[in-house]
Amino acid sequence: MKVTIKEWNAVAAWRWDMPDDDVCGICRNPYDSTCSKCKYPGDDCPLLLGECNHSFHMHCIFSWLRQEAAQEKCPMCRQPFKSKNQEAETQDATPNTSPA
């Protein structure tokens, strides 16, 4: 007998490329879950990775940065928060969202 595979229909589930047990530093929800305001995880509630390598739910970090007291610093390490450029460009949802 000779068997050759002609066509392969694979199924994959995507998730954020983060360690499994890590949580967003602001809302303490898992990265794969939503920020505290969203209802559905996934594209609607993306992550944002800073240059300091701290990542948060986009909605979480935005509402943090909007506060006066935050002074546009990462809440984890107090460095000025900038999203990783190359990612900001490739991620369709967050091209221009880096706070300037």
Added chain:
Amino acid sequence: MSSNQAAQADKKRKHSDRTIKELFTSQQKPNVSGTAPLSPSSKRPKLGSSPAEAPPTPEKAMSTASMYHFPSKRGNAPTSEVIDLGSSPDNSPARKNGVRKTTPNMAASAGPKKLMVKNFRPTRTVDPKTFLDQTWQKVDAALDVIFQQGKINFSLEELYRGVENICRQGMAVEAKKKLVAKCKTYVDGPLKQSVEEMLGRQNVDVLRATLQAWTTWNNQLGYIDWIFCYLDRSYLLPKQESLRDITVKLFRSIIFEHAKLNLRIVDGACDLIAIDRAGEDLDREMFSKAVAMFHEMQVYTQHFEPRMLEFSQTYVKESADKQSAEQSLPEYVKSAQSLMKSEIARVEVFRLDGSTKRDLLTLLEDHLISRKQTKLTNQDEFADLLEDNAVEDLERLYSLLERRKLGANLRPAFMKWIEDAGTAIVFDEKEQDGMVVKLLTMKRQLDTIWKISFHRSSALGHALREAFETFMNKTKKSGATWNTDNSKPGEMIAKYVDMLLRGGAKAIPAQLSRKTEKPADVEAEEDNEDVFFDEDTEVNNQLDQVLDLFRFVHGKAVFEAFYKKDLARRLLMSRSASADAERSMLARLKTECGAGFTANLEQMFKDIELSREEMSSYKMISEERNEKHAIDLTVNVLSASCWPTYPTVPVIIPRSIKTEIDKFEAHYKAKHSGRKLDWKHSLAHCQVKAKFPRGNKELVVSSFQAIVLLLFNGLPTDEHLNYEYLKEATGLPPPELNRTLQSLACAKLRPLTKHPKGRDINPTDTFTVNANFTDPKYRIKINTVQLKETAAENKETHERVAADRNYETQAAIVRILKARKRITHSELVAETIKVTRNRGTLDVSGIKKNIDRLIEKEFLEREDDGLYAYIA
């Protein structure tokens, strides 16, 4: 002048005299105009017209007057030169009126003329008394002849004249007295006797004799009428009497109201009805004559009607009692209806009074329906009818009850039956798979019954829905739901919908398919008159019906879980029969349960769509790069949160596939940074080309099946691979490997052969290629194992739904407390049930447990007065 006007004048006087004058003049004016039509000027034309009309009147008047042989004193001598005063005495009072009326006072134009009287004789001197006696003798003799029914050999005219003259002599009173006395003796005598002779016999005979007498009497009355016409008209009429009344009254008082006869006569008529009721031949003519007689004697409502109703009552009561005791419900309804029909028909045929009809109907309804209500709404027999789907019998029953507006009283029995039957279907653990089909059939039957038999009564419609809701939401911890109290109907409905969407119109069970039902229930389905159905409409119809059932289910969570699982399978294996049907189902669910319910499902469709785009762009890129792909790869990338959770099964993927997958993953990661892919190989499926000793085939298999098959590549047919080797080579955990091997070696189509043969896979088994594998088709699907839900999966889904419900309940409790701050236990439980009803409620003890859990987690606390308080 009225006081009003005076008062007005008084008022005006205060101002000035002039105004009073004005007031008076203004008040007079309308008066003048008001009397104007009466003024001579306007009267004139009226007068003017009368002379023109007048000339013919006198002549006419004369001709009438001449009948009385009486000359008018003032009258129109010129026209009648000779007047014969005739032989009749002229002191009749009637004459005066007539002449005066017809003599207008306008003979002035005629000149004086000489009046000649011919044959003049002085007024007759005959004594009126003697005249009466003489005349009466004749009349008396004639009456005797008439009463003896002898031959009329005398001149009726002469008699008439005689009577007339008697009356004119002012002796009408005596004439009447004599006549009445004469009649009385006759009626009391021979006529009554003829009836009394029958007393010893049957009532009917008495009635017959009475009728006979009545007819005779009526015939004789004809003569009497003729003879005494003048008496009737001139003497009795002004006194509001009539000869006919008097004579009929005589008959009535003497014969009909005779103590012995009365009852017998009336009963005779009633007996006739009884004969008819007994089904024997009714003497129709006699009965209608009797009725006519009663009417003429004006004893219908007084004597006949009550008696007849009394008889009818006993009869109806007896027959109702008897029939209700002896007959089954449908038979009873039938006989009750036919009884009512025949009774009413009789009333109509004989034109009995409207009042009789009404009373009889009331009586019938009262005895047949109201008093037999317990029989009619009897639980058991009603249930039997429903059981037999006896639409017509039910219709009859309902219409019968509805006559007394009692149709709604079927409600308890109706609901009870639906609940019992429904519960039996829902908890029938042996035939879980047929549940939805059975429920649909039952629903449709009941709908038909409701539409046709119950005339779309709203009360019963509500009952139908309520009962459905009750039993559909009955839960029982049973083996079927793995000891969770999930609603089984929810699950089964989801599965039924899955079957419809996978199979399309072909999957519709025969007993529900419209095609088979069409000839039988054409009238039943009046609102679906289209004869031709394309597949989509058919499927849509089915979906609508299933959704009708779904609406009754409270715990929608179970349905959602299973529907999602099945939808995922359909999407990933591309097993949907029609994308349109899928979408329309989704739209239906959205309207039914809201957007929140379908958000995940919509995301699933979106994911599949996105993946398709992703794949085409990926393929374009690889083409540009001139990359060669050994395998046609398609990847569906899912957003994990929207899809059911799938376990990641460890498996060793063949190298060729692995490289392809890795290439795609690299591409995907480059495109979407920050993401990674979890491969769900258990969901993958593939097409393989296989060269069997007996021909080439194309197989559609699951990924695991393909991986196992690949291991047999190039092996001679007699080389055995043992279980352990397969396990190592595939890296599959034993349960998955067992399933896969079983599907390849023990199912209907067997590309592999197991040694030794048997149904179950053992770790000691070995496998060879099945050299004899063949199939008429070129393309063979053997991945059904993947499509089927295993018991373990089912259990897992149920348990997950049950667990989710705990979380949902806790969330609901917290929400309630956030809103209320402090709340009593019973209130909290009630609110929680209300809030969670749509998704599925826990029982009270379950809610209690969750409250305890929340107290442990310090979301709430118990206060001293037994209230719960929210801890912020």
